[in-house]
Amino acid sequence: MIATTVRQQLRDYQERAVEQVLEKLDRRPILVSPTGSGKTTMATEIVERLGVPTLWMAHRKELIDQAAERLNAHGLHAGILMAGYQSDPDARVQVASVQTLVRRNKPPAGLVIVDECHHAAAETYQNILSEYTGAVLIGLTATPFRLDGRGLGDLFGEMIIAAWSDELCDSGVLHKPRVWASKAPDLRGVRVVAGDYSIGALAARTNTAELNADIVETWHKRAAGRRTVAFAVDIEHSEAITEAFRRADVPAEHLDGTTPRSERDAILQRLADGETVVVSNCMVLTEGWDLPALECAIIARPTASLNLHLQMIGRVMRACHGKDGAIVLDHAGNHHVHGLVTRRLDYTLSDEKVGFSEPLGLRRCGQCGLLFETSEPRCPECGWAPEASGGQRRRPAIHGEGELAEFDDSAFEYRRQVWVQIEAQRQAAGYKPGWSYYRFYDRFGVAPIVVADELVNPQKATPAEKAEVYREYLRIAAAKGYKPGWAAYRFRDAFGHWPRREVA
Ligand SMILES: [Zn+2]
Structure with a gap:
């Protein structure tokens, strides 16, 4: 009876995806589902239906806590394998930190779930997974390709797409972001290392008084007073953005990878409460962090990685009661190369790069500056119509x-x-x-x-x-x-x- 109750809680697309994954277990499937679509819910359902000892791997504390909590809420008895936690050898599901697993005995498992499996090409994952060749392997991700854009076919054999983010926006599960692209740094000549721009050079181009002032000015114009997270290039940059907001009397705080856990939690709590309006960070709040009430994302971190682009904007899209949409202020020029996150990509398991093969189909409103799809006849923000004004007809001259x-x-x-x-x-x-x-x-x-x-x-x-x-x-x-x-x-x-x- 309990199982029936749980199943009824799944949305239609979730039920479909769970069934498809179960049909393809021998293919080492990846369950692809956008941030906010209930990836953990679906995976929990799969764990329950398979009913075998399970290893659930993740690489961040937040993801591990969330997964264990969800599994236990389903009555699935999950233990945590991570430094600082009491292990529980009797647990049917072991939720384990990748870093911890590398160093210790691997728990037996008939099912291995790899959360955020776009990281799974890393050597640490490979070493762990080589000990589970007899187990069923399932990957979970919103972005089924590595940081350098290449597919995950060396580990996985099938992709099951639970839903596209544009569908979830249409059905109200997610908010479609309204994107304004503002001043962005000139990155010509900046080298790419391991799939992304080298941070040092990026910081030099990006962390300028002019660009930081533009961030605050644009925010006042488009998103004043809204709960906001800013993504910066490095610590100094993040601090400079925080300072620029403070000078404009906007309650702002900074956090980075060295911020103590308790301090970080307190900052994010103040953001949730509305006491702090802007939190600026570098590479902390991308994966595994979730504040549904977040209303605005400031993208000040240019990236050559489509994956990182999608991860950053995914933070702001979750629908929630009392929230009237998601705003993205792109000061990094990322939309100019990667496009809107709601467009459908040609995912592939092969070594080909995802995402750069098709035109972006992007247009800038001639009146309010919003970025929107060329398939839309009018600007969804202000109603400006490109055809009527002769704005951007596709003709060669x-x-x-x-x-x-x-x-x-x-x-x-x-x-x-x-x-x-x-x-x-x-x-x-x-x-x-x-x-x-x-x-x-x-x-x-x-x-x-x-x-x-x-x-x-x-x-x-x-x-x-x-x-x-x-x-x-x-x-x-x-x-x-x-x-x-x-x-x-x-x-x-x-x-x-x-x-x-x-x-x-
Ligand atoms: Zn407009």
Whole structure:
């Protein structure tokens, strides 16, 4: 009878996902489900239905506490294997810290659950799992790919997608974030190490008085008074953001990996209570932390990792009583390369990178600046319609009537930022320049006009810049054997007029 009661608590998609996982046990499945979709609930149900001794692995204290609590609430008798906890050898489910497991005897198990299994390629996980070759293996994650974007096929054989986050937003389980992209650092030339930008170089570009002031200003405009978490690059950066908020009389606190546990809990409690409005952190509140009432995420931490992008924004999306939506203020340019978190990705188990193969389908509102999908006819925030104003039609030339008029400074500034981020991404990945041209064309339906590595505003280009662009087109025409007229046509596409005598 108890089992029946528990099953009735599952949402439809959760029940479907649990059944699919149970059908595919021999395939070492990953249960993919967005943050906030009830991943732990589904896994707990699977543990219960399988009814065998179980090892549940996680890498953070918060995740371990949560899992054990949930399992025990289901009457499943869970023990914890982690430093500082009394172990319980009789427990049917052992919830274990990865770090602890590496060093001690492994408990016997017929089922191994790997929470946040996008980490599972790490050697520590591999060493542990090699002792459980006879057990059923199930991975759990919201982001089924490693930090460098590659798939998890070396350990898992199947992906079961419980739900897509856009579906969960439509059904009210999650809030679809309203995203504003603001000033972002120029990351061109910053190196990528192990799938992400090197922190030192990132901090130097990101932690500037100008950008930090812009963070506070934008927050006042878009999210004033809302419970907010800011994601910073490093400790110094996080402290600087906290300080900038305090100077503006906003109650703000900082925390990082060295903050004592009791202090961290107190800070987060003050955030929950509303006594503190902004908590700034670096790499602490990404996984395994959950405050459903969180209303705003400030992304000040640029990342080349799609995984980290999704993890950060996942924090703010959970629906909860009395919350009127989720706001994301992107000061890192992350949306320019990774897009909205509600878009569906082509997940793969293979070694290919996830996420960069498709156009982002992203548009910036010409009126309020919100980022939204090109599939939407109007801005969901203010109702601005790109078609009516001729804003961002997909056509190869920028000179279409109405389009130049619409192409104001803020629109150009947005394009410039996108260009800079795409270029940083390209350089970090070591792709050829053509890659950036393609990406840009995908986004805006026009080719970027670039002089000396900078995007040129066609409306404000100087005669010297135009001359340079024309010379470049002539060079391309010569190199590729096109007729000279090709350069003139391209020039007209770029600037809306034929090359004049002074240009030629
Ligand atoms: Zn708008």
